[in-house]
Structure formats: C-alpha cells, structure tokens
Amino acid sequence: MKQSWILVLSAALAAPAAWAQAPQPNPAEAKKTFVADLVGRMTLEEKIGQLRLISIGPDMPIAQLADEITAGHVGGTFNSVNRPDNRRLQDAAMKTRLKIPMFFAYDVIHGHRTTFPIGLGLASTWDMASVERMARTAAREAAADSIDMTFAPMVDISRDPRWGRTSEGFGEDPYLVSQIARATVQGFQGPQRPLAADRIMASVKHFALYGAVEGGRDYNAVDMSPMRMYQDYLPPYKAAIDAGAGGVMVALNSINGVPATSNTWLMQDLLRRDWGFKGVTVSDHGAIVELTRHGVARDEREAAKLAIRAGIDMSMADSVYWKELPGLVRSGEVPMQQIDNAVTEVLGAKYDMGLFKNPYLRIGAAKDDPADLKADSRLDRPAAREVARQSLVLLENRNGTLPLSRKASIALVGPLADAPIDMLGSWSAAGYDKLAVTLRAGLNAAIGQGGRVTYARGANITGDEAIVKYLNFLNWDAPEVTQDPRTPAEMIQEAVRVAQQSDVIVAAVGEARGMSHESSSRTSLDLPQSQRDLITALKATGKPLVLVLMNGRPLALQREQKEADAILETWYAGTEGGNAISDVLFGDYNPSGKLPISFPRSVGQIPTYYNHARLGRPFTEGKPGNYTSQYFEEVTGPLYPFGYGLSYTDFALSDVVLSSPTMERGGQIEAAVTVRNTGRRAGETVVQLYIQDVAASVVRPVKELKGFRKLMLQPGEERVLRFPITEEQLKFFNARLEHVAEPGRFNVQIGLDSQAVREQGFELR
Numbered sequence: 001m002k003q004s005w006i007l008v009l010s011a012a013l014a015a016p017a018a019w020a021q022a023p024q025p026n027p028a029e030a031k032k033t034f035v036a037d038l039v040g041r042m043t044l045e046e047k048i049g050q051l052r053l054i055s056i057g058p059d060m061p062i063a064q065l066a067d068e069i070t071a072g073h074v075g076g077t078f079n080s081v082n083r084p085d086n087r088r089l090q091d092a093a094m095k096t097r098l099k100i101p102m103f104f105a106y107d108v109i110h111g112h113r114t115t116f117p118i119g120l121g122l123a124s125t126w127d128m129a130s131v132e133r134m135a136r137t138a139a140r141e142a143a144a145d146s147i148d149m150t151f152a153p154m155v156d157i158s159r160d161p162r163w164g165r166t167s168e169g170f171g172e173d174p175y176l177v178s179q180i181a182r183a184t185v186q187g188f189q190g191p192q193r194p195l196a197a198d199r200i201m202a203s204v205k206h207f208a209l210y211g212a213v214e215g216g217r218d219y220n221a222v223d224m225s226p227m228r229m230y231q232d233y234l235p236p237y238k239a240a241i242d243a244g245a246g247g248v249m250v251a252l253n254s255i256n257g258v259p260a261t262s263n264t265w266l267m268q269d270l271l272r273r274d275w276g277f278k279g280v281t282v283s284d285h286g287a288i289v290e291l292t293r294h295g296v297a298r299d300e301r302e303a304a305k306l307a308i309r310a311g312i313d314m315s316m317a318d319s320v321y322w323k324e325l326p327g328l329v330r331s332g333e334v335p336m337q338q339i340d341n342a343v344t345e346v347l348g349a350k351y352d353m354g355l356f357k358n359p360y361l362r363i364g365a366a367k368d369d370p371a372d373l374k375a376d377s378r379l380d381r382p383a384a385r386e387v388a389r390q391s392l393v394l395l396e397n398r399n400g401t402l403p404l405s406r407k408a409s410i411a412l413v414g415p416l417a418d419a420p421i422d423m424l425g426s427w428s429a430a431g432y433d434k435l436a437v438t439l440r441a442g443l444n445a446a447i448g449q450g451g452r453v454t455y456a457r458g459a460n461i462t463g464d465e466a467i468v469k470y471l472n473f474l475n476w477d478a479p480e481v482t483q484d485p486r487t488p489a490e491m492i493q494e495a496v497r498v499a500q501q502s503d504v505i506v507a508a509v510g511e512a513r514g515m516s517h518e519s520s521s522r523t524s525l526d527l528p529q530s531q532r533d534l535i536t537a538l539k540a541t542g543k544p545l546v547l548v549l550m551n552g553r554p555l556a557l558q559r560e561q562k563e564a565d566a567i568l569e570t571w572y573a574g575t576e577g578g579n580a581i582s583d584v585l586f587g588d589y590n591p592s593g594k595l596p597i598s599f600p601r602s603v604g605q606i607p608t609y610y611n612h613a614r615l616g617r618p619f620t621e622g623k624p625g626n627y628t629s630q631y632f633e634e635v636t637g638p639l640y641p642f643g644y645g646l647s648y649t650d651f652a653l654s655d656v657v658l659s660s661p662t663m664e665r666g667g668q669i670e671a672a673v674t675v676r677n678t679g680r681r682a683g684e685t686v687v688q689l690y691i692q693d694v695a696a697s698v699v700r701p702v703k704e705l706k707g708f709r710k711l712m713l714q715p716g717e718e719r720v721l722r723f724p725i726t727e728e729q730l731k732f733f734n735a736r737l738e739h740v741a742e743p744g745r746f747n748v749q750i751g752l753d754s755q756a757v758r759e760q761g762f763e764l765r
C-alpha cells in the first residue's frame, strides 16, 4: 500500500506541469454525482423497490421473481447461484424504466465451490495469507457463478461454545479476529474500485455482538457493558469496515434492550458517524418483521418505520419495506430524505460492484456458461489442501504416537471417518459433498506398500433419535444424519475386532456438521454417549488410539484426553479435508495450527476466554487456597488454552529482551525473542505477543494478544523475532470510553500459547 503510494507520488512529481493541472476525475465525486442524478430521477416506488433484497426459493420461484423485478419491486436477490438464472433476472431488471441492475448475493463463507475449513479452522492457521487466499479463491469462484456480494466475513467474537455459530466465526480474541476480518475483506474485494470482475463485495456480519447471546442460545438477547463492547466485541467489525467492506449485515439480537435492527445508536451514531461507514446495510433474514416479536414494534408498519429510521437500507427476505414504506412516506412519518439515503447506499454498492458499467459483469455470456456447475475441474484443490493442513491443531501426542508409519495397519473407525457432507462443515455455500475427500479416502490414497486401512463405523453420531430428527429437520436439502441400523453393541464389536487386528486405531469422532450451525446451541460440550462408548471400548484393546476430532466448537475433552494417545482437532476441514488430515497423520505436513478459542474442561466452566479481567481474588495454580476464584470440583482454567497447539518438533524460546525499559509518549520500543527448533523435524510455529497493563484506571484483562508471527524453522535453526510495540497497542477504552494509554508499567509476554510465556516489563512515561 505504502509502496504504491510512493510510486504514484514520485510519478506525479516527475510529470510535466500540464499533467498536474489537468482536471483529474475524482472517483468518489464521480460516484456521488452518478448516484445522485439517478436518485433524482426515481419515483418513490422505484426507490422503495431498490430496498428489497429477496431470496429465490420455494415461495418465490424464478418466474415470479423475474416478474417482481420487471415491476421494479426488487433491488437485489440472494440464493440463486448460477449464471442462467441470474442472467434471466438481470434481463428482467433491464426491462425496467431506468434499467437499474440487480445484484446477486450469497453466503460465501468459507469457500464457494471449493470448500475451505470452517471459520474456526481458518483462524487456527494464524496465517493471514492463507485466510486471504480462501477469500480470494472463493470470490473468484463465486464471481464465476454470477455472484456480486457475499454475506461475510462473520466476525462475531464468541466466548461461549454452546453457541452453534461459534463454528462460523474466528474465535474469542478481538485482535486475531480483527486481523482475519481485514484479510477476508481484502481477499473478497481486492484493491480495485469498482470491484474487478473476479471479486465480490464483502458485507461484514452480524453487526453487532451476535456472538454474545445469553447462555450461548441462538437468537437470545445480548446485554453488555459499553466498555466490554468497545474493548472486545466491536473491534473486528471496525477492522472489516476500515478494510473497506462495502456492506454490513445487521444482527438478529437485541443489545442492551434495543434490537440491532432498530438501534439508532448502533446504526447511526456508531457505524455511520463515529466509524464513518459508507456502504450499504442489510437486515438479517426477516429481522425487520421480528421487531414485532421483540416487542418494540406494535405491527409491521411500525417495524418498517423503526428499521428505516435506524438506518437499515435493505430489508432481507420479506416485503415489509415494499408494503409499508409508501404509506409511511406519504403520512410524513418517514421523511423522503431517509428513503433517499437508503437508496443512495444501495445504488452506491451497485456502482462499487461495477454493475452500472456492465450489469452482466459477473454473469458473462451464455456461450461461456459452465456446462457442469459441480465439475471437479472448477475446484482449487491445491489451495484447499494447503490451507486445510494449516488449520489442524495437534492437541495431544504421547510417546510420539504420531506421525504414523505408512506401513502400519490402521483401524479407521468412527461416524465421521467416511462422512463427506460433514467434511464441508455448515455454511458450505455451494460446496458439493460428492467432491469432498473423506478421511477414509484420504488415508487410503496415502497408505503405503505393506500398510492397510480397515474401516468400521463403530458408532452412530448419536443414539438419541430426537437429536437426529432435529438435525435432519434443519433446513438442509436432504436428511444428513444417517443412522446405521445395527445395535450399538454390534457396531462396537466390529470396530474392536478391526482394532485388534491392526497396529493403531484412528477414530474420527465429534459432531455432525448440523450440531455446530445456526440454531444449533448445545447444553453439553461432551461427545455424544454413543461415541464415548466406542472410544472406551477401543481404549480397552490396548492399541495406540488416535482421535481425529471433527466439530465446530470447543468440546469438553477431559475424558478423551486421558483415553487417547494422540488428539488432532480438525474442525471441518473442507473439500480436501481427508487429504490434509492424512498429510498430518503420516507426517508429510508437520502440524502448525493453534487454537483461536479456549477449550473448557466442562460446560460449567464457560466462559473460559484467556483475556478475562484481573480479579481481587484470583485463582493461582499451585496455591489455590480457599476464597479464590475457582470451581472446587475440578481444575480451574481451560483444558487447552487459547493459542495452544503442538508440533512434531519442539521449539524453545529465549527470554524476552526489550530495546528499552521505558517508552516515551508516542514512541516505540521493540521486544526481541529468539526461537529455536530444538527437535529433529522442520516445522512452523506461531510466536505470540501478549501485553498486560499492570495498573490502570479501570480493571484490565490479565493479558491481551497484540501481535503474532508464524515462522518455519529447520531442525537446529534459530531466528530472532522482533516485535515493535507502540503506544497504540497499549490503548484501551477507559470508563468514559476514551481510547487512551495510561502511563505506568506494562508486561510484555511472549510465548507459543497464551499460558506458557516469558515476561519482561517496561514503563510508559
């Protein structure tokens, strides 16, 4: 960025004077003029039509949708994901008086045709180039399917793994999630404005605080102190907006008593005024009508009024704006200016998508339409595999159980060992399960001469038929959780027999993807009993036991930690998941993933986030004592902390060396640490920088992530890493919500996870 600025500047300096004086078209002004002119020529009905974002679906078949568009009742659509359909809809738009193009949106969350790991998996890479690669690849593929906008990134901080949508997000830490927010927006949108034909507009969601629903129960209310909001939950949305996200999707929840969808403070004061957001806002699915159920609107008319006044530009998946706004404008309850503001943003977004220059920019010509949308040749398998390998987190590895020998005979068991749909995870957009590599397929492809993989399912996902029914009732196209009709005992017997005849057991256990999804909150973080029984029976064989976990949230793994010799957390690793996991199991790739979220010991410990507040009576490991902050029935603190993950090699960190014991106001110091690969394999690790504010005007967290670096080291190689520390990184929101750094002592902590750190202090003067 900086470099290209310098190049532009030096080119300008070198240019002849006439060049400098020639009137330069200002892109922002050109857009403003274009949009204002168009708005000036629109009727009220045409304007309101633009505010309606509607989904193609059973209630709205394509022919009806096309008619609605031609009648000027629709501004954009979502869920149609092929060029012929969207061409037909765009043709319909071109029949309207002003020929204002449609845009086509879709949930492109962790890939499009190529499915990458779910959000938690992407975050586990701690590799922004990989995250950006996912978004760039997804944008290219979605744009090739005529999509202009995605409802992503989803950057809701989640500290409660009971919430099913934890899977979609990037974990618990504001700094890490903000970095990912930036990388995804850049990857989706690219640098060009209007967007290039192979990029799509990002709309960050769910604004705001959706991840803090009470009790982790989806759609529940959010109640939060302003300080926590500003400090911990809002930064990722802000980061996405600062990175240029063209859209914002508004959350379904209420915030301190006011639904986000009618929240003038959130949408106007914070988003537009304080943050300077210039882009389009869309409601979540049906959220405007839901204002009546929140009990803040007496009817849909009032709901529409509240939402448009709050600053919701487009209403998703309902007709409430279309039905109610004309009357509200005529009665003077909604000023025309408010409609103009909303329509200006919608048209501005279409301008930025490049659709006014070419409404068919991403639809292309019929002759170029792909013959088979689901063709394997449309996937970027190398990208999916490389990113997926990095997303796997090695939680345990006793006695060097892993990596496995290719000559080993492997008993592959578990309900997720051969489950293509679950490899994709939820919100896998246009991913196609038949193209997904299961663990079984991955191991079979990689096993060597003399080795063998024998499969037995061993258990169903759950023995609870009510849960199966619920999971199959979620809005999938077809039932996803299929039950083996054999009895649990029969299945376990078979698995044990296979295990006894093998050198090592690999058990793929966890959650069906629907268990970690929207509307899939849990009261337990345990593996379902059917799978626990399987693991216990496998353990009893005495064979080395490797658990390959597939799940979309931290699970409570105390029991499994004791039973297993090795545990690999794979989340839902995507199209190339099976190959990526095999790469790690056989040691072709040395695992480097780190947890972006803490794993509690039990559900009762939630929340277990690492950056919790300092306390008057903290629990101190080793000297617990009475009257300290703890649960007395089990060990206090997470089972696996934030930032944790093992490698097949070992790394040693030196003490932290600071360039100065003091920092002047506005100054900068440097923290240096030497990292050494002390093992016998090449490997990557993530060196993490945390800062603790020792004493401040308000209670501050025990520590906060402020930087990290992923690096590869050969055996015996060492490298000095230098982290700049600026006053900016010491800032926090004080009791008056001012963003300040207060003088005094700070501790710099550097480690390979959030717990095992080396520390050095300095003074801000």
Ligand code: BGC
Pocket: 107, 151, 205, 284, 285, 518
């Ligand atoms: C979800 C959003 C999603 C939208 C459109 C809603 O149910 O909350 O995250 O983007 O549907 O599919």
